[in-house]
Amino acid sequence: MKSIGFIGYGQMNCMLVEGFLQTSALNPEDIIISTRTREKVNPLLERYPEIRIATCNSEVAEVADLIIIGVKPLEVTGILKEISGVRDNEIHIISLAACVSTDLLAQIHPGKITRILPSVCSTVGEGISLCYHHHRVTPDCARYVEELFTAISTVKLVKEELFEPAGDMMSCAPAFLSRFFLEFALAGSRHSTLTLNECLEMVVSTAFGTALMLQEGMEPEDLIRRVATPGGITEEGVKILERDLPAVFDRLFETTLSKYDLVKTRVSETFN
Known part of the structure; x- marks a missing residue:
């Protein structure tokens, strides 16, 4: 199984980690998390002590095959620059941030990039996750991401320019x-x-x-x-x-x- 990194532990990444663990889509030992607020993950660690906590974002990039970035749109650039140069071509970046296109992400990250827009409804195993893969993503990698998010939602592939109006109808x-x-x-x-x-x-x-x-x-x-x-x-x-x-x-x-x-x-x- 792939090693999955989570940068940021706000509401969305918290929901994803909990959902992937509850559905057995991921094992605790496959997860590494980087967050500025360690207190947020303490309740999770009490239940899943096998989860690794990184001391910095670049540490996540050193070990993760796939990194889910769950931070605010204006913070994405700084995250990408921090992990830039660490196994770039091996890492598949998944961005949850609204308004940050894959073409912008590709200016900094030379590897695989996918945008996912989840819904809070995934907390109860319902709702839709919008998905768009940048052209660098191989069919096998695309399939893995889609299967991962299918564990907690219905995955809908859409054109990237439709993320905003579609987001109103499923995320907002x-x-x-x-x-x-x-x-x-x-x-x-x-x-x-x-x-x-x-x-x-x-x-x-x-x-x-x-x-x-x-x-x-x-x-x-x-x-x-x-x-x-x-x-x-x-x-x-x-x-x-x-x-x-x-x-x-x-x-x-x-x-x-x-x-x-x-x-x-x-x-x-x-x-x-």
Whole structure:
């Protein structure tokens, strides 16, 4: 089995390490972690003492076949420069950072490069991980990465230019949907004597069942017609959503895509 390095131990890399271990996709002795905050990994080490902790990022590069970089976009350049020159052609870099293209990464790292965008839903073994391989990645290496992430998610290969809009729908979406559920429940509690927790239970349970029906092949429009009978109460509510939601979601995409462009500009400056 390959030796896998993790640089950074924030929420995403923490989720990945836990998920890979829980699904036996990786063994503890195959993992080496570099983090600026040792306290973050102490609970993990209590359960998996075989995991190695590096004293610096270059130490990870000395032993790992594949390195998953889980830091903020503006920090990626510094990480790559720190490990540059250490087994470059042998290491496969996986970047989780938004707005950092593989072409930018390739300016510093001459070896294999893949971008992965995970979802917090992988915490429960669900959700999608977006994947794009730079042209230097061999078919065998691409297959290994895809199989690794399939242990905790559904891997979807997409063109790199689609990472941002797709990211809104799978990586950002848990926050967007949670906001929607919360506002729905808050409105329910304002218009009844039900508590917020009771309303949340109803909304979340119903959302889960709805997602299952859609996942099993029912089309959204068919499900709407099944529930919202002509002239009925539900149809009146659907009309409000049909009238108001398109503008809300258009504004959401316009705002987030504009922010992506701003971050891309700042990231590019760090590579110059």
